[in-house]
Amino acid sequence: MIFLFPSDYFNPKKADTAYLEQVACMQNAGFETRVISLESLGSGSSKIIPVPTPNSKVVYRGWMLTPGDYELLVSVVESSGASVLTSLAEYLATHYLINWYGLITDLTPETKFYSLDDDLENQLNQLGWNGFFIKDYVKSLKTSVGSIINQPEQIKTVVAQMQKFRGTIEGGICVRRIEDFVRETEKRYFVLSGKPFAASPDEEIPEIVFECAKRIESQFFSVDVVERSDGIKRIVEIGDGQVSDIVGWTAERFTQIWIDN
Known part of the structure; x- marks a missing residue:
């Protein structure tokens, strides 16, 4: 290797x-x-x-x-x-939200997909949600106005800022339903050859990660899990493992999963 x-x-x-x-x-x-x-x-x-x-x-x-x-x-x-x-097809299978969402709809917030040509404000009005998390197929806006909005008319500003700071909208627009997450509980796991790994070898891996490993056919990907205020674990992000940061991990631990595989 x-x-x-x-x-x-x-x-x-x-x-x-x-x-x-x-x-x-x-x-x-x-x-x-x-x-x-x-x-x-x-x-x-x-x-x-x-x-x-x-x-x-x-x-x-x-x-x-x-x-x-x-x-x-x-x-x-x-x-x-x-x-x-990881082939190109496998890369996109976990890199693009639209490709993995359908496999775990019961484990992650409800999501709708749109193109830039859609009447986004009208579409959000039809959803009737209390809040919206806006991103493209890969990333959200972490600067300027941010990615969370409460009013449909705000989406125009978010998309404009995404184009300004990101340079492009990759794939299309994803609108995710807001859930009451406990942000400090978010953790990243890696799945290698179908086997999940945690940042610590002694950490208990949530069942939701094992379920994700069964459903997604990729050699190497990351899974971000967060706890909701009601105690339920939810998947907030999946990504190709090759381009996923080792946030919360040490380089030594990341290396170890390849030795153990």
Whole structure:
């Protein structure tokens, strides 16, 4: 197994500083690591440094990529004689909310999907909800006015700010029903080859994570779980494991799940 990290912008032979701790832990555990210039993906000149061992399996660990850039990444990996753990289809299966929502509708807040061409204010009025959480298929707005609104007419401002600060709306608009979450209870879990892992080896993993692992066919993904005020566990987010931050985890623990797998 080879772990592929984004290279430093000024030193293409070294991993980006944000991932140096993970690189060191992986290497100490006996795993091979490589780097790739994400900036060069679109030019066709991007190369993996050093060249991967032939027929090896590659796991990307880096920033979120658009579908087009991830497809280019897969192409670079395969042209080097290696293969990816996560195909483009598998990447999008957990990276885009619309792709995983239908598999766990009973475990996560109710969600409606729209395009930018829809009359969003009218659509929200028809829902009649008390509150709305707005995001695109991948991310929510964490700056400016934020992502939570109470009045349908506010969605125009949120979408405009998403386009301003994000540069683009990826996929479409997702409107999620507000539930009474206890925010400080949110935790991230990883599922690798169907087996869930927690940030601590001694932590009891909620049943909802095991249920999610059964329903979603992906080699490696993250699951964010939060407790509602009534004590019920809910899934608030699922993401491709390769581009999920290890928030709440140590690099050592993250490395260990690959050793235990």
